[in-house]
Amino acid sequence: MSILNKLFPETLFPRKLSADAEQRLRLVQARSEEALIRTHVENALLFVDTLSTDVGYERALDIYVREMAVPDPLAAVVATRALVALGEALVPAPILNAANDEGTAEAVPMPRLRLDEAAARRRA
Numbered sequence: 122m123s124i125l126n127k128l129f130p131e132t133l134f135p136r137k138l139s140a141d142a143e144q145r146l147r148l149v150q151a152r153s154e155e156a157l158i159r160t161h162v163e164n165a166l167l168f169v170d171t172l173s174t175d176v177g178y179e180r181a182l183d184i185y186v187r188e189m190a191v192p193d194p195l196a197a198v199v200a201t202r203a204l205v206a207l208g209e210a211l212v213p214a215p216i217l218n219a220a221n222d223e224g225t226a227e228a229v230p231m232p233r234l235r236l237d238e239a240a241a242r243r244r245a
Contacts, residue, residue, distance in 0.1 A: 161191060161199040166206055178207055 138146065169181040176184070182203055186196040 158198055162202045162206065165199055165203045
């Protein structure tokens with residue numbers, strides 16, 4: 122038995138998190154990944170704008186992803202979201218609701234999140 126196991130037994134620092142802690146950890150991880158993606162997209166768009174006189178937007182996005190060493194799965198998400206933002210700047214968004222008198226697109230309503238209902242049912 123190593124000295125670390127004697128000083129820090131498994132009962133003090135369990136390796137497995139509780140189900141609630143794992144769920145909170147996944148939610149925080151998703152939120153931080155979303156913030157990272159948003160930051161990369163903003164910087165990629167600035168990069169595209171800066172290089173617009175020298176190279177096209179697709180080439181500028183490729184250069185950004187390569188120079189910033191954005192890993193592959195993340196690079197695809199960043200490039201797609203940047204292209205969507207560029208597309209929205211070029212082509213106006215379609216009108217989603219014809220009954221809207223102002224001619225602006227309404228936001229699609231998000232469903233009510235019920236994250237704790239399953240846990241509450243298990244406890245009951």
